[in-house]
Amino acid sequence: MSGCKMRLLVRGAAQVVQVACNGEKTKLREDMKDLAIVMASSKEGVSLAVDEHGKIAAVGLDSEVARQFPDAQWQRVVEAKGCSLIPGLVDGHTHPVWSGDRVHEFSMKLAGASYMEVHAAGGGINFTVTHTRNSSESELLELLLPRLNRMLRSGTTLVECKSGYGLDVDTELKMLRVLEKAKQASNIEISTTFCGAHSVPKGFTAEEATVNVVKEQIPAVKAAIENKEISVDSIDVFCEKGVFDVEQSRRILEAGRQIGLMINFHADELNPLQGAEMGASLKSEAMSHLEEVSPGGIAAMASSETVAVLLPTTAYILRLPCPPARDMIDAGVPVALGTDFNPNAFCLSMPLVMHLACVLFRMSLNEALCAATLHSAHSVRRAHTHGSLETGKNADIIIVNAPRWEHLVYQFGGADETVAYVIKNGHVVHSKQS
Numbered sequence: 001m002s003g004c005k006m007r008l009l010v011r012g013a014a015q016v017v018q019v020a021c022n023g024e025k026t027k028l029r030e031d032m033k034d035l036a037i038v039m040a041s042s043k044e045g046v047s048l049a050v051d052e053h054g055k056i057a058a059v060g061l062d063s064e065v066a067r068q069f070p071d072a073q074w075q076r077v078v079e080a081k082g083c084s085l086i087p088g089l090v091d092g093h094t095h096p097v098w099s100g101d102r103v104h105e106f107s108m109k110l111a112g113a114s115y116m117e118v119h120a121a122g123g124g125i126n127f128t129v130t131h132t133r134n135s136s137e138s139e140l141l142e143l144l145l146p147r148l149n150r151m152l153r154s155g156t157t158l159v160e161c162k163s164g165y166g167l168d169v170d171t172e173l174k175m176l177r178v179l180e181k182a183k184q185a186s187n188i189e190i191s192t193t194f195c196g197a198h199s200v201p202k203g204f205t206a207e208e209a210t211v212n213v214v215k216e217q218i219p220a221v222k223a224a225i226e227n228k229e230i231s232v233d234s235i236d237v238f239c240e241k242g243v244f245d246v247e248q249s250r251r252i253l254e255a256g257r258q259i260g261l262m263i264n265f266h267a268d269e270l271n272p273l274q275g276a277e278m279g280a281s282l283k284s285e286a287m288s289h290l291e292e293v294s295p296g297g298i299a300a301m302a303s304s305e306t307v308a309v310l311l312p313t314t315a316y317i318l319r320l321p322c323p324p325a326r327d328m329i330d331a332g333v334p335v336a337l338g339t340d341f342n343p344n345a346f347c348l349s350m351p352l353v354m355h356l357a358c359v360l361f362r363m364s365l366n367e368a369l370c371a372a373t374l375h376s377a378h379s380v381r382r383a384h385t386h387g388s389l390e391t392g393k394n395a396d397i398i399i400v401n402a403p404r405w406e407h408l409v410y411q412f413g414g415a416d417e418t419v420a421y422v423i424k425n426g427h428v429v430h431s432k433q434s
């Protein structure tokens with residue numbers, strides 16, 4: 001290894017929280033609390049080395065890593081004395097492409113209107129659809145990029161992003177193209193989800209909208225993928241009373257599966273519809289929300305190894321019952337976290353989401369970190385390369401400005417101070433000073 005070109009050395013850290021160190025993609029039940037951590041000794045700190053391809057080459061005490069790379073030419077060295085390292089955060093659920101905010105609805109909800117009352121009155125998703133249909137691709141990209149940058153500054157290095165404010169072929173493809181452009185223009189990594197079944201568009205019945213998604217939108221998405229215009233990983237549907245019922249949702253998800261997409265959808269949010277049971281029967285990769293999941297749904301998710309992407313901002317802002325996170329963890333469901341950033345829940349910060357998950361969902365700090373890294377990465381099936389600080393994985397790292405990483409969550413709303421550096425593939429993409 002001597003004389004080799006290396007991208008980055010971070011040294012002198014008080015702790016490096018690897019999360020996992022045996023290549024595991026999930027940590028279930030009690031294991032979720034049991035994170036892999038390398039601690040500084042009384043004499044020296046901990047180092048992390050990144051190779052010239054942006055992969056983690058070593059994690060260990062400073063002297064051990066220095067010994068491993070005696071003549072390395074380090075492109076950059078970061079001194080991390082008094083700091084801790086954790087994996088870059090992975091946001092498992094967002095709706096970030098839209099125009100027209102809904103600050104007026106926030107007041108309506110505070111005055112007592114429910115999410116579905118606002119939705120039924122033509123507000124909610126359909127309000128955003130009208131604005132998004134009227135915005136150009138470049139306007140949407142201009143709105144999206146600063147949002148992604150705010151996520152990055154709070155420590156998110158990989159984010160799942162949905163379409164779903166078009167509900168017609170042209171606007172859904174426009175949104176997917178905007179996400180494609182953002183992949184080039186932003187330092188954050190994106191996993192794209194097609195969500196043309198996010199709501200029933202004005203003038204359609206749910207059945208007509210289902211047929212439209214299956215017969216028009218999915219074939220158009222397939223063609224755009226084949227032309228290499230866009231890349232899409234997953235399909236989503238808002239499976240909910242008054243939106244798409246369980247059978248319509250199943251048809252949409254199966255049609256997505258047929259064109260090679262992963263299944264990652266909104267289930268059992270406001271009403272207990274047994275969406276989780278249906279999703280498990282399709283071997284869905286992930287389901288989100290699950291505030292109203294049944295015990296049978298939890299058991300089915302555990303056996304189908306479906307990731308539960310929990311969204312504390314939604315339960316908080318809509319004053320919903322919390323999803324039974326403890327029951328899911330106890331049953332062996334891999335629990336992940338997401339901000340659910342959308343015009344209803346304007347939150348871009350995973351550290352804040354982790355704080356809410358701890359307080360509202362009674363998750364421990366270690367569980368919240370595992371959920372916001374390894375399990376969220378697994379929800380988009382990138383845990384083989386993301387979500388832990390292990391040799392061979394992408395060097396996506398946060399340097400926390402405190403000797404214990406927990407300050408990131410404890411100092412809630414304080415990410416501008418606690419996130420000292422964000423590193424993507426071994427490149428510093430944000431630092432507190434910059």
Ligand SMILES: N=CN[C@@H](CCC(=O)O)C(=O)O
Nearest residue numbers: 124125238314340342343344
């Ligand atoms: N519940 C459905 N979709 C979003 C909300 C989208 C919106 O209100 O614009 C969610 O996950 O919370």
Ligand SMILES: [Zn+2]
Nearest residue numbers: 093095266340
């Ligand atoms: Zn959502």
